[in-house]
Amino acid sequence: MTDWAPIPPDRGSGIAGAYRAACHLELRALKPGNVHIHADGHGMTVSQFLASADATAPILARPGLSVGERIFEAVAATRAAVGCNTNLGILLLAAPLAQAALTGGGPLRDRLGRVLADLTVEDAELTFRAIALAEPAGLGRVEGADVHAPATVTLLAAMREAQDRDRIARQYATDFADLFETGVPRLRYWLKAAASYEEATERLYLFFLSTVLDSHVARKYGLERAEWLRGRASELSENVAPDRAFTLTRSRLGELDRELKYNGVNPGTTADIVVGCLLAHWLMQSP
Template structure:
């Protein structure tokens, strides 16, 4: 078990950012997300409680005033590992850290996020590589370049660029979080016209990712072919979002979990979208 880093003093934590992160994590858990953990069903030996504890452990480190992206990621992941003993939120933390730094800077959030991503350095990469080693995400394996097992030789954005073709979260660092702004937020806003409850809107955000891209986590664990097939299954099941068919979606959820399929990256992108929605 990883030793938890000392929690920052209360005066060093931006309460607005801390609370927004915890709320965004809670938002995502309320939605029926087939294959992933949610309030309607656990999965993959994880429960809603695991994610709630993880959010609480990570939040003060992510909201630490003046901290770099790398420091926020490393300390949040280490605190999570010490609290729950498993990787529940590496992807979430990697998305949240630059958003938090941008929100702390103020002004237009998307523009500030671009500035944050453009200023990432080798020290950020060093700390993020350490965080990834702590989390030990399933299916990580060795990388042809900028392997996290070795010290980085480039800044964090360059390291992410090398992985962007195979990892949706790395791609956000290269594209200025394009998928969250142009897919996630767009769906969250547009579904307000017909969705009767916010958890349905959040489920629609999740489906926008699972049906729009082969999920990176599924591809790492099960291969590109199955990831493509799962994306097509989600395209078929989108019909049950409007009107919302709980029974059909829970059956799909149970089937995916029986097969050991977890579109975890799409869930991470959903949390990132909800964080943007709360902070924009």
């Protein structure tokens, strides 16, 4: 097993260090239904996720690549390393963030907006190939943006067409609003309230799980199951205020984790967005 990245990442470790730290911290947190150090699940192990982070970090940090090239090469590296899809959603979020971090001039989100606006049809073609290679319950088929056919629109246009049914796609259409307007501010609020990074990550995951339908669960099981999951998470969120003990809620997170894994329910989109929030948080602090 790979060495664990320091949390927070070492100052000066750059994009690769921030990315590895985000992936590793997400695995340290007890996130119901996902793979983490407290329990594997869905036929996947923590070691596979760690290997995926190691294989893809250099690609995300490499200068001179387009967003589409980062996504495709990282997905290919993941398949070569672990033989399954462990991180497609993470890579779809991380590639534009890494591209923005490599671009000088202004706050990270402003740079990200320029990166998204400059996405091309070639970026879409490479991303469609990456999605087909990863074989997820993917973005699916929409007119003008079928991932199983040659791209005819830019990657941003394709994501805009998919945004109503895929939360990752929605980030492209909104300049990553869930990350910059909700996730990062809440993460920093909980960290200032003396929560550990692991606890703050669990709180952030539970917040998104209780307020936003997980689009992976909705695609795989339908809206009724996704609404049920949001309701179950809402029942646990009563203790997430910083001035209340988190112990009871954390114990119930473990109960929900076992229930979801027993029924094969994996809120993967929520976990991906949490990784994106962690990565954005650390990239915004990079020198």
